[in-house]
Structure formats: structure tokens, C-alpha cells
Amino acid sequence: MPINAKETYDKIYAEVKKHIAGNENTIKLMLMAIIADGHVLLEGVPGVAKTTMTKTIASTLDAKFGRIEGTADLQIKDVIGYTYIDENHNVQLKKGPIFTNILLIDELNRTQPTVATAFLEALEEKRVTIGNNDIILDKPFITFATQNPLNIEGTLPLPKVLADRFIMRIEVKYASEEQEQEMLRLKEKEELGTEPVKKIIGVKEILEMQSLADRIAMPDDVVQAIVKMVDATRKEIHVVMGGSPRAEISFMRAAKAKALIEGRSSTSVDDIIFLARPVLSHRIAVKASGGLGVNGIIDGIVAMQK
Numbered sequence: 001m002p003i004n005a006k007e008t009y010d011k012i013y014a015e016v017k018k019h020i021a022g023n024e025n026t027i028k029l030m031l032m033a034i035i036a037d038g039h040v041l042l043e044g045v046p047g048v049a050k051t052t053m054t055k056t057i058a059s060t061l062d063a064k065f066g067r068i069e070g071t072a073d074l075q076i077k078d079v080i081g082y083t084y085i086d087e088n089h090n091v092q093l094k095k096g097p098i099f100t101n102i103l104l105i106d107e108l109n110r111t112q113p114t115v116a117t118a119f120l121e122a123l124e125e126k127r128v129t130i131g132n133n134d135i136i137l138d139k140p141f142i143t144f145a146t147q148n149p150l151n152i153e154g155t156l157p158l159p160k161v162l163a164d165r166f167i168m169r170i171e172v173k174y175a176s177e178e179q180e181q182e183m184l185r186l187k188e189k190e191e192l193g194t195e196p197v198k199k200i201i202g203v204k205e206i207l208e209m210q211s212l213a214d215r216i217a218m219p220d221d222v223v224q225a226i227v228k229m230v231d232a233t234r235k236e237i238h239v240v241m242g243g244s245p246r247a248e249i250s251f252m253r254a255a256k257a258k259a260l261i262e263g264r265s266s267t268s269v270d271d272i273i274f275l276a277r278p279v280l281s282h283r284i285a286v287k288a289s290g291g292l293g294v295n296g297i298i299d300g301i302v303a304m305q306k
Helices: 005-018 025-036 050-059 075-080 119-127 177-192 204-212 220-235 243-260 269-280 294-305
Strands: 041-044 065-069 082-087 091-095 102-108 127-130 133-136 141-147 170-171 239-241
Touching: 005 025, 005 050, 005 127, 005 204, 005 243, 025 050, 025 170, 025 204, 025 243, 041 050, 050 065, 050 102, 075 082, 075 119, 075 127, 082 127, 119 127, 119 141, 127 141, 170 204, 170 269, 204 243, 220 243, 220 269, 220 294, 243 269, 269 294
Parallel strands: 041 141, 041 170, 065 102, 102 141
Antiparallel strands: 082 091, 127 133
16 A cells, blocks of 8 residues: 555654654754655754754664764764775775665764765765775665854864755754743653654655655746746855756755645645755855845845745
């Protein structure tokens, strides 16, 4: 019997919300990214539950989970693995933590640029090259990378070529007072061990939902809205570098995932407007003298599309 994508999403979301206070929109976007088969950047100051949300979502999935701590001394071999000679003089392969289904990279922008490039092949082609070994990663392969704002000590700007590999960047902000009170109650339950996270679906169901998302219709007006919006970022006078064709593909995949979990058979222009900040904010470079932030420019472009 085919999976009911909306019901399945609702079950996963409900389970995650038993353990996470607030962040409703962030959780929805993260789950959409899994269905869209895309990677996510989670940006926010330390302590706003970026890692906790990722681990909780991963816990609802019966799939392999891996974690990499982004530190200044992280090496490429710590990410993808390495080859070595065993006691019998045979070449052996030691796989790194990137060989998983759901990967959490904590504080990606604390790693050195040379190490950050180790993720380029894996995120785009979903394969890894170690020595003479060209290895395809298991499906699904979804990465959630957390990063701190650049005003936090020890952070480095991500190369745009790497940031472009992420389908979305999600800004995680401080919770409200009511949500922080709820967070304390949830933390209290967690420490008492009264309600562990339940697994809802496995790899087979994830792949099935991804396949269903691919079949969601995309009308001509949606295609036109995507192209116009991305093209507008390239022509904006305050922008040094606009959105790439990957931005357009990300809009398409994320919009299809959104329509699927909302029980629709077709995307809409409203989906594109909803996704504008997450899809574009990490892809465009703004002139320092422009006086406008990235979100301000995106909001202005969205306003012109309405």
C-alpha cells in the first residue's frame, strides 16, 4: 500500500514536537529538506537547539546517523576516512563518519577552508573519493550543518561554492519566554527518561516520500516565478553575486516537498514566496556599502514578484 505522505509527515512532526519547544517553522523546513533530498544550514547563536533539533528528527527515523564536530584541527581524513596497510600488507579502507544516512556537522564554519572542501563532492554528487576508491554514499544522504554567526569568535565565512550545495539556510532565533518555559519542562521530562523519541519511518519510507515529491506538478506560473526571483537577485544593484541555477533547482525541489506534506498535488507561487529566504539567503553576496541586509534584499525582491 502506498505511503500517505501527509499523514506520515504529521506523525513525525508530532513526535518531534513532544521534545522540542517552539521552532515550528524550522522543524517543518528541516523535514521538507529530507523529503526534497537536500542539505540544510542551520544558523544561530550557541544554545538555540540547532543540534538538538537535528538529533531529535534523526531519532524519529530508522536510519543511520553520523556526527562530525567542526573544529579548527579537523582533518579531511576525519570526515571521509582513509586507506592504510594492515599487518598482512594489504590496503584497507577505513570509512569516515560521512558514510551515513543523516549527517550532523556541528559548527561547520569553525573548520578550515581546506577541510570544508572535503564536503563538496559528497554534498553535490553523494559520493566520496578516497585514494583510488570512488564510493557511492547510501541513500538517503542528508546533511544538517550548524553554523554560528560570523561575529562569534573562531568562525570563518563558508565559501559560496560550498554554501550553494545546501538546499536551504534556516535562521534559528531565540525562543519566546513561553517557549523557553516549555523547553524547561521538556528538558525535565528528558532527564527523568520518561519519554524517549519514537521511530516513525525507515529508509524505505523516506525514499518513497522523496519519489512521491518528484511527481508533484509544477505549473508554468511557478516556473516563471522561480526564474524571475532568482534572476532578480543577479540584477539587484546591492548584490555582488546573485543566485545560481542551483537556487532554481532548490526552489523546485523544496516547493514540491512542501506541497506533498500539505496534501497537495501541485506547487504554487505562494510556496516560492514562503521559501525565498531559506533558499536564497546563503547564496547571494551583498555589497558592504549597500546598507541593506540579505533578508531585506530578498524581501524587496519578493514584494516585486507579488
